[in-house]
Structures are given as structure tokens and as C-alpha cells.
Amino acid sequence: MPRDGRTKLSRRAWITTTSGVIAAGLVKTQTDAIKLVAQEAPSDPTRVPGKLVSELGGRAPAEEPKRLVRAQTLSSSSRTPLADLMGTITPADLHFERHHAGVPDIRLEDHELLVHGMVERPMVFRMSDLMRYPQVSRIQFLECSGNGGGVYNRDRMPTEVTVQALDGLLSTSEWTGVAVSTILREVGVRRGASWILAEGSDAAVMSRSIPLDKVMEDSMLAYGQNGERIRPEQGYPLRLFNPGYEGNTSVKWLRRIEVTDQPTHTRDETSKYTDPLGDGKVRQFSLAMDAKSVITFPSYPYALPETGWWEIRGLAWSGRGRITKVEVSTDGGRTWVDAALQGPILEKSTVRFRHLFDWNGRDTVILSRATDETGYVQPTVEQLWDARGTRTSYHQNHQRAWKIARTGEVTFGLGELV
Template identity: 70%
Template sequence: MSSKGGSPISRRAWLGATTGAVAAGLIKTQADAFKLDAQEVQVAADPTKVPGRLVSELGQRAPREQPRRLARRPGLSSSSGTPLQDLCGTITPSDLHFERHHAGIPTIDSDEHELLVHGMVDRPTVFRMADLKRYPEASRIHFVECSGNGGGAYNPERMRTEMSPQSLDGLLSNSEWTGVMLSTILQEVGVQPGASWVLAEGRDAAMLSRSIPLAKAMDDAMLAYGQNGEAIRPEQGYPLRLALPGWEGNAQVKWLRRLEVSDRPTMTREETSKYTDPLEGGTARQFSFVMDAKSIITFPSYPYVLPEQGWWEIKGLAWTGRGKITSVEVSTDGGRNWTEAELQPPILSKATVRFRHLWNWDGNETIILSRAIDETGYVQPTVQQLWEARGQRTRYHMNNQRAWKIAADGSVTFGLGELI
């Protein structure tokens, strides 16, 4: 990774790892820099001649597989990205789920954590975690994406060639969430006529709060306490978070402690000063919750190097907050021609889907792109289309197409600048 990406790895170490990898005919990513530690691991010359180690209470990754989150800024960073280019499939390992918080990660004891539900309800109620876990449970696979994800592909002053999927779009993760549907709890407390909004508030030092339309709360919103088979990680809201499938991450309030049913929004700082979209013409778009369709090629991408021409499989992720992805198209000639990629089932609503496209690279410099199409007929737009619709001042919902430039020497860099 470049030093601009905030990586703790020295460029020298990184180059060393890369050079060795290319010489060996392999392809390498940022995670490889951490694999230098593997040299110090005792490796049997012939594992078939030495008994292996015994069982353990807690498993760990192979020394050579050490993906890491990447902090956005060195030091006091409030966000870190998932290493999209190092992962396969669609589920994000929980310890690599992206982080974004506004006042640090609180330490909370689930045994004493309480959720207060009040306002326009018949029975204002305090729920402890044990209470919530007695209700009928549901599990669902959904992506979470920060609506501020991907500014490097939208705002010209933030665009760089040395951006990886992680440093560009790492504030995207996909997990199986388990909990109680919010509709179950709202039924339990009795929502009164005339109610139309629910204020959700966290127990962090920002007491982060967002107003959620009651319709969403009644639809597919969940009070989640599980993530990929275990309790939600502290970074993702332990012991309880609001899960709003398909909506921007900020609204999916973590460390949830209060829900107030109301007939109007509170107009919190996070839904007025932030997470709104100033448009051309002097207006600003508010309550822009839904994440529109988006895709990104995660291989080949920066900082991979293709060691030779020939058959390579282009791989990536696509997702939409409006339901299911219906197709993903890939271009290997800078956007002139597009071919439908293969989608890996199951294709779930409001979840990431893996796409693949087998490509015979002729060794010439080119630019590859992807565009996602969802079930509403929405086609992931070009950056020019988004600029035309919104101007360049918005800082959220930057879901335009991403591009990678493959140089003749096989090196890959972020290539959208070449198309502007």
C-alpha cells in the first residue's frame, strides 16, 4: 500500500514482498506484507513426517493469511476498511467488518444493558438482553455500507491512482445478522395511531441518534444481537444494534439503548448537518437512506500485479439497497463493450453477490470496469451521470462505476481518472 493509504507497512517492506511474489509467479496484495511474520514460524520440512499440533480452544488464521483492516487516517482514526481485495465469497469475517464510529467503541456489559422503547406506544417498556432473546428469532444476510464510502471515486480532489478496493470502498461489509424483528417488539409495546417515525439512539459517547420512518421499522428492520454465528462484535454495536437492510450504515444505530416512537423526526445532527446531500441549485437532499446499486471489481485491482497475459478471472462484489441484483456487466475495453458476468448464487436481497468474468488478457494496456443492475431497472451510473444529477459537492452515496487500469507490465491502478 502507498503511504497515503495510511498503512502501517513501510513501502520498502511492501515492495520487497511484491517483488519476491512476482518473481515466484504469484500475485500479491497488502496482506502479504503481514505475511513476512510467517518467515519466523516453524514450518516442518515435510509435514507428512512430523505429527501436527493438537486441538485448541480458539482457532487462528494460517500465518500466511493475515488480512487486516485499514484505518482511514493514521492515529485517531474513526473508520477502518474491510480488505475487500483479500477476501473471497460474500461473508465478511467478523473481525474484518469495517468500523465507523463517532466517539469510540464503548465497553458495555450485556448483562446490564437495557433497551428503552417509549413515546407513542401503549406500553413503554424496558428490555434487557435476556428479554429480547426470548422473542421469536430471525437471521438474515445483509450488507452494511457507510454512505460516505468511495469518495475517492467521486470527488476529483480525492481521486488517486494508488487506491485499493479497501482504501477506496472498504466501508462495506456483509454479514449474517441474527436478532428479533423490530416489528415484533413494536407489536409488543403497541404503536399508537398517528405514529410515523422512530428515533434510535446509541449508548456510545456520541449517543448517536437517527430518525427512522416507522414504515421501515415495521418492514425488515431488526434488533440484531448476532453476527456470523456469534454475538455482535463491539465494533459493530455489541450487544445490540439496529439493522436496516439496504440503508446507509449510519442509520443502523449501534449500541442501541433507546427507541422513541413519534409523529415526526427529531432532526438530529446526523440527519441535517451530516448524511444529507447538497445538490446543484441550492437544495440539499435529506433522509437519503437507501444505498443504490453498486459494484466493484476486487480482482484484478490495485495493488495486484498480473505476472503474465492469458486467462484471468475478473472477480468482484455487487449490491443494492433496493432488493436484488439482477445482473452485473463487465467491460475490458474502457467501457466500449460490456459482457454479462456470472453471478454466484444465492442472490439475496440487500446482500452482496459475487460476480465473475473469465477474461483472456492479451497483454495490452486496458481499463476494466463493472456496472451493477438491480431489480428496479437501475443501472450503476458513470461518474459523469452522477455529477450531472447532483454536482460534485455531495459526500455520500457515491455509487458510480469503478475502473482499474491494467498496464502492459501487469500492474494495476485505479483507472477512473483515465475515463474523465
């Protein structure tokens, strides 16, 4: 189809035009002529030559997925447009952000990692050193534990909210780097060590304590993301990546690891990222992300234009291992059916699920619930409120719901169920 406002020209007319402008000296080469032709958005792409190769690709002009930026402050976040994405991998430029003092400007050749504390040989590694160690790659999710924090309160249950605004602090990448265990093997951990402190070189010198068992199991010093160097917003040139743990522990712009025999109780693991449970206690070091799923289609603000067959699609993930089952309900949670899972189903990674749904035009509420390999089933919001009260916004992994109205309009539907 021709673009609005553009004149549809025949092939002969194009040739005449390009020959004319070359003759007139407006363009000097065939390349310039082809560029000119391409810019004019021909009606039939089989009848004009296409664009030439380029050093850096870009999205189709009409495709403009964007992160959702909530506030332009130093400590802020932006969210991944989950409803715009397919499969499981998040394009690096759409990976969610959460910074505590902005994105530092770090040069690869200047960056150093200091590893010290309860180790035999305190060492400093430059990026060229780290790149030389045996490399590992894994496709795994990263989720902020504040993801979904907008729906922890019965009195503030939204309806007109997108999956991006609600759960967009979730992204999945192929992470590449060196296993933390490789580096700890190199420095030699002393007997009695049980934690590490990981510290970033941003203006907040953001730091978190992580159990030594965890980092020895599967944590990574990551320098690659989806085939390229980690982007500045994700920690360039080096970040800690703790698979399945709350995102804040995967310290970006990592400059220091101290091996210790106790947690340091930094600000972000005491006054933040802790969970008041409603019984006078506050849960601390709630690090693993429990199993969770979200339906990304249909979701607000989409409206189903007609009745009939629609494929419900979404993502499921668990910080404790593999997803084994995702169930979908199309009747407000009364009955459930197993959704199809798209393999490969990876450990601590997102899984795409799909369920074919014949919408008959009636009001209904659709939900999903995930089960992981530990047997854990994504709880209802009431189960989570019963267990933790309603005053904690972190780790809100309860079942999400979307309401489909007779008009086909889709809104966040949890308020319909509580």
C-alpha cells in the same frame, strides 16, 4: 518447502531429538514433545504429527488480512480488506468500523433497551428478554454512505488507491436478532406514528431518525453476527440493523427507540449524511443505498504477471432488493458482457460476480456495472455528477474502473475515462 533459516531434519532426526529432550528432562510429556516438533516447521507435514485441537482457532500464520485504519481519533473508521476476501461473508474481525466517539465498554447483563413514545406500553427490555423473542437471521450487507467518497471530485481522482481504501466501508454478515416489528407489536404503536428515533449508548449518544414503514418492513434488533455475539465494534450487545440503508442509521449499542410522528433532525441527519446537490438544495434522509459494484480482482496494487486467462472478480449489491445483473467491460466501457453471478442471490446482500478474461497484454480499462430488481443501473460517474453536482461525497455509487497497463500493473482507472 522448508522455511528460511530452518534446518531440514529427517524423521529419524526428529525422533532422536524429541526422545533426547524428553530424556534430558527438557520436556515432560508427549504433548510437549509434539509442540516442540510442530514449532520447528517440518519440511514434510506428512512425516510429523500436527498440532493438537484448541479452544480457539486462528488464521494460518502467513495470512494476515487487516482493516485499514485511517486515523486514530475518537470519530474514525477502519475499512474491510475487500481484495483479500472470498465469497460474500466478511469475517467479523474484519467488518468495517465507523464510530463517532469510540467503542463503548458495555456488559451484557447491564444493557437495556427502552422503547417508548407513541406506544401503548413503554417498555424496557434486557438482553435476556430480547433473546427470548422469536428470532430472525438474514445475510445482508452494511455500507457506510461515505463509502467511495474519495472519488467524487474530478480534480482529486486517485490512481494508486486500493479497493479497501476506496470502498472498504462495506461488509456482509449473517445478522441474527429480533425483528423490530416484533417489539413494536409488543409495545403497540399508536395511530399517527410515522418515524422512530434510534439512539446508541456510546459517548456520542449517536441517534438517527428512521421511517416507521422501513423498520416495520425489515429492520432488526441484532445481537448476533456470523454465528456469534455481535462484536463490540459492531454494537455489542445490541444494534439496530436497517437492511439496505446507509450504515449510520443502523445505530450501534442501541439503548432507546422512541416512536414519533416526525423526524428528530439530529446532528447526523442534518449537518452530516446530507447531500448538497449543486442547485442550492441539500438532499436529506437519503437512506437507501443504490445499486453498486466493485471489481476486487485485479485491483491496485496487484500486477498481472503474464498475459492469458484471468478471472475478473468482484462484489455487487443494492439497498433496494436483489441484484439481477452485473456487466463487465474490458475495453473501457465500449462493450459489456454479463458476468456470472454466484448464487444464492439474496435481497439487500452482496453478490459475488466473475468474468473470465483473456488479457492480451495491451493497455485497457476494466469496469463493472450492476442492475437491481427495480431496473436501476449503476450510473457512470458523469451521470452522477450531472444529477448531483460534484460537491457531495456521500452515496458515490458510480461505476468504478481499473486500468491495466502493458506491464500488468493495475491502477484506479476512473481518471482515464473522465
